[in-house]
Each structure stands twice: as C-alpha cells, then as structure tokens.
Amino acid sequence: MPEGHSLHRLARQVQDVFGGQALRASSPQGRFADGAALLDGQVLERAWAHGKHFFADFSGGLTLNVHLGLYGAFSFGGDESFAAASSIGAPRRIGERELPSAVDDDGPSPSAAVPPPPAATVRLRLVSAHGWADLIGASTCRVLTPAEVLQVTAKLGPDPLNDDDPAPFLLRAGKTRRPIGVVLMDQAMVGGIGNIYRAESLFRAGVDPWRPAKDLGEEGLRALYEDNRRLLRAGVRLGRIVTTRQEHRPGVTAEQAWPEHANYVYQRQGQPCLVCGEDEIVAEDMASRRLYRCMVCQT
DNA sequence: GTTCGATGAAGAT
DNA sequence: TCTTCCTCGAACA
Structure with missing residues (x-):
C-alpha cells in the first residue's frame, strides 16, 4: 500500500533488522542481477525514505533506490532475533495492504534463519545472518551514486x-x-x-x-x-x-x-x-x- | 491536458 | 479469465 507512511515504515523496518550488517544481495528473477552484484557483501548503513521513494545506503558508497509503484511489496522473514529487532512487529509484508494477517503469528519457526527458495518473481533478495527480505513488483529498483541520489531527491x-x-x-x-x-x-x-x-x-x-x-x-x-x-x-x-x-x-x-x-x-x-x-x-x-x-x- | 504500459496478486465472475 | 489497486513516466493531442 504504497503511500508515504508505508515507505517510512519500510525504511524503519529495514534499518531495524539489517542496519549495520553485511548482506548478501541477489536477484532470483534476474532483472536486477547487475545491481544486486554491486551491493552483495556490503554493510547496509542506513535505510531512509523520501515521499514514496525508499533508499538504503551501503558501505561501498552506493545507494539502493526502490519505488514500489502500484504493486510492489517487501516481505520479511527470519529467526527470533530478527523478529525481535523489528520495532513494528516484524510484519510479513510491507508495501501492500497491511491486513491483520500481516501481523498475525504464523511467523517464522525459531530456526528459520535459512530463507525458503524464492518465488520466481523476486526481483531482489537481501539476506543477513538472521533473516531475509524479498522485493516483488517494484516499478523502480536500481543502484545510485551519491550524485544520482541528490538528483532524485531534488525532484x-x-x-x-x-x-x-x-x-x-x-x-x-x-x-x-x-x-x-x-x-x-x-x-x-x-x-x-x-x-x-x-x-x-x-x-x-x-x-x-x-x-x-x-x-x-x-x-x-x-x-x-x-x-x-x-x-x-x-x-x-x-x-x-x-x-x-x-x-x-x-x-x-x-x-x-x-x-x-x-x-x-x-x-x-x-x-x-x-x-x-x-x-x-x-x-x-x-x-x-x-x-x-x-x-x-x-x- | 489525456492515455497507455509496466511491475503481481487477490478477489470477483 | 477478468478486473482492480494506495504509481509514475513516456507518449501523445
């Protein structure tokens, strides 16, 4: 449900569960393979939002920029420490309608630090030692230089x-x-x-x-x-x-x-x-x- | 100013 | 199978 509040919740969630950690990045769907390769292995330093844009700054100096468009969504999963890190209750999904089931307790099993096989439509998968996030359906998913980030936010x-x-x-x-x-x-x-x-x-x-x-x-x-x-x-x-x-x-x-x-x-x-x-x-x-x-x- | 794709999934038919 | 949706930018008139 991408109005601005969803993107700020998303940024908060990503910061909570991934901030300061080295991540594996991949693109099971394939269309973001080059961008994922640029971020793979780097530390996620800060996740933030401006309007309906999501940004995550990585240690190599590059920034992940996602716009969910009309249908985009992140889903999360992980072990107990991953869920505990979340200030918004480790929702299963952020970006579409956040129905009650999104915060119900059909959550990960305690040993669920290993992500399940990704759906064929997963554009980007981020994996830490304790959990993962899958991105589907986004209208924009790209890697920006600092100058390009300024160009985007200036608009x-x-x-x-x-x-x-x-x-x-x-x-x-x-x-x-x-x-x-x-x-x-x-x-x-x-x-x-x-x-x-x-x-x-x-x-x-x-x-x-x-x-x-x-x-x-x-x-x-x-x-x-x-x-x-x-x-x-x-x-x-x-x-x-x-x-x-x-x-x-x-x-x-x-x-x-x-x-x-x-x-x-x-x-x-x-x-x-x-x-x-x-x-x-x-x-x-x-x-x-x-x-x-x-x-x-x-x- | 409008129309048209393009990202997925859910709900209706 | 079809329609709808909390979007945006490009291509039009």
Whole structure:
C-alpha cells in the first residue's frame, strides 16, 4: 500500500533488522542481477525514505533506490532475533495492504534463519545472518551514486514525515491554479501523499478538490500540509490509513487497529457521509485518478 | 491536458 | 479469465 507512511515504515523496518550488517544481495528473477552484484557483501548503513521513494545506503558508497509503484511489496522473514529487532512487529509484508494477517503469528519457526527458495518473481533478495527480505513488483529498483541520489531527491517536494521545511510547497502551490486535488498528488510539490490521503485530508479541511490551489492561501495550504503530516504519522504508527476523528468512530477507542469507519470518503461513494449524514459522497475522475468527496461538506 | 504500459496478486465472475 | 489497486513516466493531442 504504497503511500508515504508505508515507505517510512519500510525504511524503519529495514534499518531495524539489517542496519549495520553485511548482506548478501541477489536477484532470483534476474532483472536486477547487475545491481544486486554491486551491493552483495556490503554493510547496509542506513535505510531512509523520501515521499514514496525508499533508499538504503551501503558501505561501498552506493545507494539502493526502490519505488514500489502500484504493486510492489517487501516481505520479511527470519529467526527470533530478527523478529525481535523489528520495532513494528516484524510484519510479513510491507508495501501492500497491511491486513491483520500481516501481523498475525504464523511467523517464522525459531530456526528459520535459512530463507525458503524464492518465488520466481523476486526481483531482489537481501539476506543477513538472521533473516531475509524479498522485493516483488517494484516499478523502480536500481543502484545510485551519491550524485544520482541528490538528483532524485531534488525532484521531490518536501516530505512531511521528514520534518522538511514546507516553504517550497507553500510557495509553489500558492502560485498555481491547478486544482488542489491534483497538486497534493504531485510528488514534485509534496512527497508521500497518495489517493487516500489526498481525498481524506481535503474532506477533513472541508475543501473542494477542484478549487485552484492558490485560492486556499498560504494559511489554508499550510493547514493542509500539517494535517497530512498528522495523518501520515498516524499511518506510520498504525500501519494503515485511519483518517476519521474519534467522534466519527462511535464506540471505538482512539487507536483500535481496525475501526469500522477508518475513512470519510475514500471508496465510500453512495454511503452516508459520517459528518453530514447525506448520501452525497461521490466518486469521479480527476487527472485520470479516482477522486472521492462529499458534495455537501466540501465546498 | 489525456492515455497507455509496466511491475503481481487477490478477489470477483 | 477478468478486473482492480494506495504509481509514475513516456507518449501523445
């Protein structure tokens, strides 16, 4: 489920279980054989994320860069010390929908430090003394020099999860008449917001997604940026996207893992709005992406 | 501005 | 077997 929170969870997980260790790298599928050979045997020094990009710096001075695209996912496995190293509960999978089964206890057996034979679709396999990670379905998987890393990150807007200065976003969004719903999805404007956070943050702000971005003013844009930071942080903490305020989740505690009403408008077209109660949540297309909004609450 | 591939897997038909 | 999906960049008009 690659919006920004997933990539930051992934970076945290990789740092936890592989940081400071020498890794074997291979490409069972074959399409990343050259890149894997460049990294094989090196120490993973630091894993980090910017927007929807994942990076891992290796001791030889090169950096692994992965973009999960629409379907990419990492899966993890290992022995007890590998699981214990994880601050997010050694999920079986990061990058797609993090269903409850992803953190259930059908985990590795205590002696499972030897990885199973890889699936034919595994683009990259990383193996340490205690566990492994398999990458499938990524749209980008490459090895970059430091200069190339800078080129990639320079094209991305500030990432609310990295405490970046929001000024570049405020400046650029404050000048364009492109719809705010398009601007929030533009990774050059702000990093990490995808279709769900776009729809949900605009609902929470009561903003019509079709409004020109500049019409929101600096304060409106800043509030939207800050709310996305809050929502993304909650996503990192919970491992899923929960955007409803507690008063709109009746009978549910603040941090219950799987609340019934986790979102206000995303994929709720035709259902009653959790705030106004009207059947006015609609789905339409915006720049060839699905857009969800409440026709009553967002003006 | 739009359309079209391209990465896999899961769920519906 | 078909459709869908939390994506992006290239190729178009």
